[in-house]
């Protein structure tokens with residue numbers, strides 16, 4: 616049995632065409648079925664639907680052979696036990712520093728102020744501000760980071776941005792780029808050795824589908 620860990624929403628939706636390229640078709644839509652284990656047209660392939668941040672953990676411990684996780688999530692996890700053969704270039708966004716409209720971020724940084732920064736991405740944020748030499752106190756949050764600067768919990772947030780409409784709706788502005796994010800394929804290192812004959816064709820199909828997409832986008 617090959618088990619693939621995926622999260623619902625954008626990653627699942629953008630993974631369906633990659634699975635199709637590997638001849639794998641989910642039997643159900645996890646969005647509507649509520650099932651956590653979803654079968655496919657192949658009796659030897661199943662999907663497990665987990666929280667995005669839990670995907671690397673399932674793969675690390677071998678509960679799933681393959682998984683698809685955002686680079687943001689992989690940086691926080693650390694990548695232990697995971698082979699990361701492919702950037703699938705799906706679920707693309709940017710990790711950014713954002714502040715309330717009118718807050719003078721660069722002025723505060725210039726003065727050497729110690730900033731309070733709220734984020735779900737503590738590891739990536741710590742690395743970013745250390746490189747910039749900016750002094751920060753990091754406050755770990757699990758969601759709705761946009762609220763923190765509005766109620767005085769933090770001076771800034773580090774969050775994922777794609778269109779910027781969530782920031783705008785909350786009177787926040789992005790002031791600094793931290794890193795580009797897209798989702799990657801992760802593979803359990805032991806499974807890759809033991810189940811290579813079954814895993815390699817799936818990995819190859821994902822790679823091919825990715826190249827086709829990248830090519831189409833450049834036309």
Ligand code: ADP
Pocket residue numbers: 622623624625626666667668684685686687688706707708775776777778796797798
């Ligand atoms: P959760 O709500 O469980 O944190 P999301 O579905 O919001 O998970 O995000 C899952 C993954 O999708 C993230 O880890 C990130 O890599 C990617 N992602 C998050 N927000 C965006 C976005 N606005 N645009 C594109 N990709 C995103």
Ligand code: MG
Pocket residue numbers: none
């Ligand atoms: Mg979300």
